[in-house]
Amino acid sequence: xxxxxxxxxxxxxxxxxxxxxxxxxxxxxxxxxxxxxxxxxxxxxxxxxxxxxxxxxxxxxxxxxxxxxxxxxxxxxxxxxxxxxxxxxxxxxxxxxxxxxxxxxxxxxxxxxxxxxxxxxxxxxxxxxxxxxxxxxxxxxxxxxxxxxxxxxxxxxxxxxxxxxxxxxxxxxxxxxxxxxxxxxxxxxxxxxxxxxxxx
Amino acid sequence: xxxxxxxxxxxxxxxxxxxxxxxxxxxxxxxxxxxxxxxxxxxxxxxxxxxxxxxxxxxxxxxxxxxxxxxxxxxxxxxxxxxxxxxxxxxxxxxxxxxxxxxxxxxxxxxxxxxxxxxxxxxxxxxxxxxxxxxxxxxxxxxxxxxxxxxxxxxxxxxxxxxxxxxxxxxxxxxxxxxxxxxxxxxxxxxxxxxxxxxx
Numbered sequence: 321x322x323x324x325x326x327x328x329x330x331x332x333x334x335x336x337x338x339x340x341x342x343x344x345x346x347x348x349x350x351x352x353x354x355x356x357x358x359x360x361x362x363x364x365x366x367x368x369x370x371x372x373x374x375x376x377x378x379x380x381x382x383x384x385x386x387x388x389x390x391x392x393x394x395x396x397x398x399x400x401x402x403x404x405x406x407x408x409x410x411x412x413x414x415x416x417x418x419x420x421x422x423x424x425x426x427x428x429x430x431x432x433x434x435x436x437x438x439x440x441x442x443x444x445x446x447x448x449x450x451x452x453x454x455x456x457x458x459x460x461x462x463x464x465x466x467x468x469x470x471x472x473x474x475x476x477x478x479x480x481x482x483x484x485x486x487x488x489x490x491x492x493x494x495x496x497x498x499x500x501x502x503x504x505x506x507x508x509x510x511x512x513x514x515x516x517x518x519x520x
Numbered sequence: 521x522x523x524x525x526x527x528x529x530x531x532x533x534x535x536x537x538x539x540x541x542x543x544x545x546x547x548x549x550x551x552x553x554x555x556x557x558x559x560x561x562x563x564x565x566x567x568x569x570x571x572x573x574x575x576x577x578x579x580x581x582x583x584x585x586x587x588x589x590x591x592x593x594x595x596x597x598x599x600x601x602x603x604x605x606x607x608x609x610x611x612x613x614x615x616x617x618x619x620x621x622x623x624x625x626x627x628x629x630x631x632x633x634x635x636x637x638x639x640x641x642x643x644x645x646x647x648x649x650x651x652x653x654x655x656x657x658x659x660x661x662x663x664x665x666x667x668x669x670x671x672x673x674x675x676x677x678x679x680x681x682x683x684x685x686x687x688x689x690x691x692x693x694x695x696x697x698x699x700x701x702x703x704x705x706x707x708x709x710x711x712x713x714x715x716x717x718x719x720x
Contacts, residue, residue, distance in 0.1 A: 326585050332572040335565050339550050348611065350539050354569055355576055355585070362573035365535050366566035369554055372532040373562035376555055385526050385555070411548065 329355070381452070383428045383445045385410045393417075393426060400424045402459040406449065406478065408432055408466055416464070424462075427452065432470040433477055446478060453485050460488040467494060529555070581652070583628045583645040585610045593617075593626060600624045602659040606649065606678065608632055608666055616664070624662075627652065632665060632674040646678060653685050660688040667694060 329351055336347035354362060378384070379391035382404075386392070393399060393413070403424030407413055413426050429444040452458060461482055465471035479489040494512035496505050505513070529551055536547035554562060578584070579591035582604075586592070593599060593613070603624030607613055613626050629644040652658060661682055665671035679689040694712035696705050705713070 326576060326587055326591075328568065328572045328575045328587060329585060332568045335568045339553050341546060341549060346541060349541060351572065352611070353539050354572055357573060359573065362569055366569045368528065368532045368535045369562055369566045369569075372528045372551065372554055373557060373559065375528045376526060385529060387526055387528060391526075411552070 378428075378430075382426050383430060383448055384413050384426055385428075398423075401457050403462065404449075404452065404458055404460070405462045405464050406475075407464045408471065408474075412464065424460075427461075429465070429474070432465060432468075432474040434470045441477060444474075446481070449478065450481060450485075453482070453487060458487055460490060463489060463491045467492075578628075578630075582626045583630060583648055584613050584626055585628075598623075601657050603662065604649075604652065604658055604660070605662045605664050606675075607664045608671065608674075612664065624660075627661075629665070629674070632668075632670040633677055634670045641677060644674070646681070649678065650681060650685075653682065653687055658687055660690060663689060663691045667692075 332354060333344070333347045333351040336342055336350045337344060339347075342350070354365070357365065375387045376385050377387070379386040379394055380389050381394040382391060384391045384393065388395070400423045403422075404427050405416060405422060405424055406427045406429060407416070408429050408431060410428055410430075413428060416422050416426070427445065427449045429446070429449075431439055431444045433439060433441055433444065449461075461478075463475035463479060465475045475491055479491075482489050493516055494509065495516055496502060496509060496513045502510070532554060533544070533547045533551040536542055536550045537544060539547075542550070554565070557565065575587045576585050577587070579586040579594055580589050581594040582591060584591045584593065588595070600623045603622075604627050605616060605622060605624055606627045606629060607616070608629050608631060610628055610630075613628060616622050616626070627645065627649045629646070629649075631639055631644040633639060633641055633644065649661075661679075663675035663679060665675045675691060679691075682689050693716055694709065695716055696702060696709060696713045702710070
C-alpha cells in the first residue's frame with residue numbers, strides 16, 4: 321500500500337480488501353466510489369452495515385436469517401409443515417425460494433460437518449433440526465446440502481439420526497444441469513445422471 | 521430481490537450492488553461477510569466509510585486527495601518543483617509513485633474534457649494548474665492523461681494554454697507495453713511504437 325499517502329483512504333481500501341473475492345484493484349475502485357458519495361449516502365451506507373449486523377439473528381425455528389423471532393417463511397401458515405428442506409446456507413434458501421416450487425419449510429445448518437476444518441456435528445444446527453421432529457408433524461426431510469464430499473457426509477450423518485425417528489429422509493436428485501453442455505460434464509455427474517435416468 | 525425476506529440484509533446488498541463492478545452475487549457475498557463480522561469489526565468498517573468520506577479533501581496545490589491542506593507529495597521539500605505530471609485521477613498518482621522514478625510534483629485533473637458527458641474545461645482542475653505557473657518555478661509539464669480520445673484532447677487543450685506561458689509541455693511516450701505480445705497489440709499502438717522507435 322506504499323502508494324497511499326491518505327491514511328483514511330488506505331484504511332477503507334483495506335476494509336474492502338478483506339471481503340471474499342475482492343482484490344486490491346476492486347477494493348481501490350470501491351473506496352473511490354465511497355469518496356464520491358454524498359455525506360447522506362455515505363451515512364446510509366455505513367448505517368446499513370451496522371443495521372444488518374445488529375438486526376439480523378437466527379429464526380428460532382429454522383435458523384435462517386431473520387429480523388423477527390420467527391422468519392417470514394416459518395411464520396407463513398400457508399407453508400406445508402410436513403416437509404423440511406435442509407440446506408447449508410441462507411443463500412440456498414433464497415435459491416430454492418426463487419423456484420417457487422417448494423411449499424415446505426427449511427432448516428439452515430449454517431455449515432457442514434468438516435473434521436478437517438474442525439467443524440463437528442455440534443457446530444451446526446443439527447440439534448435444532450432434531451428438536452423439530454418432536455411434535456411429529458414432519459413427515460419428510462429433504463437433504464439439500466451441497467453435492468460435495470462434506471455435504472454428502474453431513475446428509476448421511478443427519479439421515480442416520482432422523483430415520484430412527486420414523487421420518488422419511490430424501491436427497492436431491494443428481495444429474496446434468498439443465499442447459500449445460502454434456503461435453504463438459506464431469507464423469508461423476510454423468511454417471512449419476514445415468515443412474516438416475518427416467519423412463520419416458 | 522424477491523428471495524430476500526430480511527429487509528436490512530436486502531438493504532445492505534443493495535448498497536454493495538451500487539458499487540462499480542459489483543454484481544448481485546458479489547454484493548450478496550459481501551453482505552454475508554458483514555453478517556459474520558463481530559460487533560467491533562462492523563463498527564470499524566462503518567466508521568472507515570464515514571471517516572474517509574469526511575477527512576479526505578483535495579490538496580490545495582495539486583488537487584490530489586489529501587487529509588491535510590497540502591498532500592504529502594506537495595509538502596515533501598525533496599521533490600522537484602520544476603516538473604509537474606498532470607494526471608486524470610488520483611489512482612494515476614499512485615501508479616506513478618509505484619515506479620519510484622518520478623521525483624516531480626503532480627496535478628490531478630479529476631476528469632477529462634468530455635463534451636459528450638457534459639464535462640467542460642471548467643469542470644476539471646485546469647484553472648488550478650495554470651495558477652501553479654504563476655511563480656515561474658515550473659519548467660516542464662508532463663501530460664499524463666490516458667491515451668484515449670478524451671485524454672488526448674484534454675492534453676492538447678491544456679498544452680495550448682501552457683505553451684504561451686513559456687513552459688515546456690511533454691506527453692508520455694506511446695508504444696507496446698513491456699511484456700506484451702506484439703501479436704495482440706492493436707494497429708494504432710504498433711504504429712505509434714514504430715513512430716517512436718529509438719536507434720540502438
